[in-house]
Amino acid sequence: MTLLEIFPSLRSGGMPPRLDSAIWPRDTHYDDAGRITIGGVALADIADQYGTPTYVLAEREVRERCRAYRAAFPEAEIYYAGKALMIKAVADWVTEEGLSVDVCSAGELAVALAAGVEPARIILHGNGKSFDELEVAVQVGVGRIVIDSLAEITLLSALVADSQQVMLRLSPGIDVHGHPAVVTGVTDQKFGFPLGSDAAAEAVARILRQPKLRLVGFHCHLGSQICDPDYYGEAIRRMVAEMAGVRDDHDHLLTHLDIGGGHGVPYRCGDAEMNLTDLAAIVEDALDAACARRGFPRPVIAIEPGRAIVARAGVTLYRVRSVKHIDGGHTYVTVDGGMSDNPRVALYGARYSVVVANRHPTGPHMTATVAGRFCEAGDILATDVQLPADLRPGEVLAMPCTGAYHHSLASSYNSVGRPPIVAVRKGVSRELVRRETMSDLLSRDIGR
Incomplete structure (x- = not known):
């Protein structure tokens, strides 16, 4: 079952404009269902096939x-x-x-x-x-x-x-x-x-x-x-x-x-x-x-x-895990990645944009903070970004311009394995670096 079947409202009635090529790969488009595609491959399909978080490289x-x-x-x-x-x-x-x-x-x-x-x-x-x-x-x-x-x-x-x-x-x-x-x-x-x-x-x-x-x-x-x-x-x-x-x-x-x-x-x-x-x-x-x-x-x-x-060849995919509205405070959208796959926000105060990848929203938006899943208050991926007001767990978010110093600086903090790197070109995706598994992490732990 696809996200479109689970969430019928994800379907878009019109073709939105292309995303800004200053920060997205130049062959980024929307398909007929309103999903973001890079290199002819829908990012939502990559998330389904390889899981999330995932680094996509054009x-x-x-x-x-x-x-x-x-x-x-x-x-x-x-x-x-x-x-x-x-x-x-x-x-x-x-x-x-x-x-x-x-x-x-x-x-x-x-x-x-x-x-x-x-x-x-x-x-x-x-x-x-x-x-x-x-x-x-x-x-x-x-x-x-x-x-x-x-x-x-x-x-x-x-x-x-x-x-x-x-x-x-x-x-x-x-x-x-x-x-x-x-x-x-x-x-x-x-x-x-x-x-x-x-x-x-x-x-x-x-x-x-x-x-x-x-x-x-x-x-x-x-x-x-x-x-x-x-x-x-x-x-x-x-x-x-x-x-x-x-x-x-x-x-x-x-x-x-x-x-x-x-x-x-x-x-x-x-x-x-x-x-x-x-x-x-x-x-x-x-x-x-x-x-x-x-x-x-x-x-x-x-x-x-x-x-x-x-940098601009890379896009990171996340799935939404929760949406939390704090009375008198922020709206936190928590995703399944964070500072272990993108430490630049914590290190340098880097700022990113984030969009929904599995649909083109046509309704109202909300100002949100995208938070990571790691046990640190500073694990924030993006602040003051515009996301659909009806955003739900399970949807796919895409963060552009993440090709440089993300995989290179990634860690296994909280014993969470590092994401894979998936290349896209001419409608085909292929894994360049596989996801780090629990077995990978345990293989280095010699024990008592």
């Missing part, structure tokens, strides 16, 4: 966003930032579209290699890389390793048998005025070396003294959810000046400059986002001006989009 959206970056930056090296969502299918899709892959742990490296990514197309990041992680990266032949501390120089010099390309991460001292947890370009933070500091100069000198380490360039990352491209222009000007200093002081030419990622995406209608055309123009202008001023050969630019590739 393959076409991922591929098209890769192509948009390739078109905007035809001469740049584009690395997909795997920490946003590192699974084998996504690694496969992005490399097929011409991108390379950025990893920041041995686990992410293992996923990329399992997906068949060529080691030479992988760059390894991280501010606390272990000896074992560096050893594996050297052994498999990753293309570049970004050095984040003096200790890593010592470790790599002992591990590399032949030659290894490295970059040095610098903090250019640029504050993008975002959430403190995602601002990484300021001087006083855990990543890299402050640009122009004695520590940075010492790191350069140490690397250049190691014949097996080939310092090919500098790396920086300004933060996340940046929508103003001017920050990247300023970063380029400062970094090129530092590269020219290395040439002048050490007679060593750095040929690559990685300006990181962090390009902003909208999570709700009306939110700002990074304009790739504007970003590309500012990068070009800043490179031309900085290189001309310093008499420095134009370096190869690398960028690292992650969230901007996968």
Whole structure:
């Protein structure tokens, strides 16, 4: 029996407009029954087949966003930032579209290699890389390793048998005025070396003294959810000046400059986002001006989009478990997921929109708070969202723009298994990552 049979009122008499492609996959539509479809598959059908919560991932959206970056930056090296969502299918899709892959742990490296990514197309990041992680990266032949501390120089010099390309991460001292947890370009933070500091100069000198380490360039990352491209222009000007200093002081030419990622995406209608055309123009202008001023050969630019590739390709499905109206207070719609599958609300105060997926409501709406099922007062998924006043338990809710940092940050809090990832394309759904089961959780518990 389907939800339409249980709730006849779910049927819609007309075709509503398409959902906003700024936050939904571009092939999101409504079918004749008023149900939301992505990639030609009804989300309500996915909920019935795979259960809820479930992450839905639109393959076409991922591929098209890769192509948009390739078109905007035809001469740049584009690395997909795997920490946003590192699974084998996504690694496969992005490399097929011409991108390379950025990893920041041995686990992410293992996923990329399992997906068949060529080691030479992988760059390894991280501010606390272990000896074992560096050893594996050297052994498999990753293309570049970004050095984040003096200790890593010592470790790599002992591990590399032949030659290894490295970059040095610098903090250019640029504050993008975002959430403190995602601002990484300021001087006083855990990543890299402050640009122009004695520590940075010492790191350069140490690397250049190691014949097996080939310092090919500098790396920086300004933060996340940046929508103003001017920050990247300023970063380029400062970094090129530092590269020219290395040439002048050490007679060593750095040929690559990685300006990181962090390009902003909208999570709700009306939110700002990074304009790739504007970003590309500012990068070009800043490179031309900085290189001309310093008499420095134009370096190869690398960028690292992650969230901007996968965020809008993802939609999370939940089932309503209860609707609770508090006299003089809020209306709480409790669903079967929450902070274990989407911790970003609790971590960063992220805000999302939520809609009913199994029907297009035509009646009155209510202002509601969507609450998670976990035993924490802070387990709230969305506040002040408009949902049908006649919403009932069993209906399916969809939360868009959940492709990035949801599966990656998911936990098994309250011993609840993590959701599956289901891909949709051309009317077909397929499971990419299965749901975590009770057996999975118990398999790690050795007992007394």
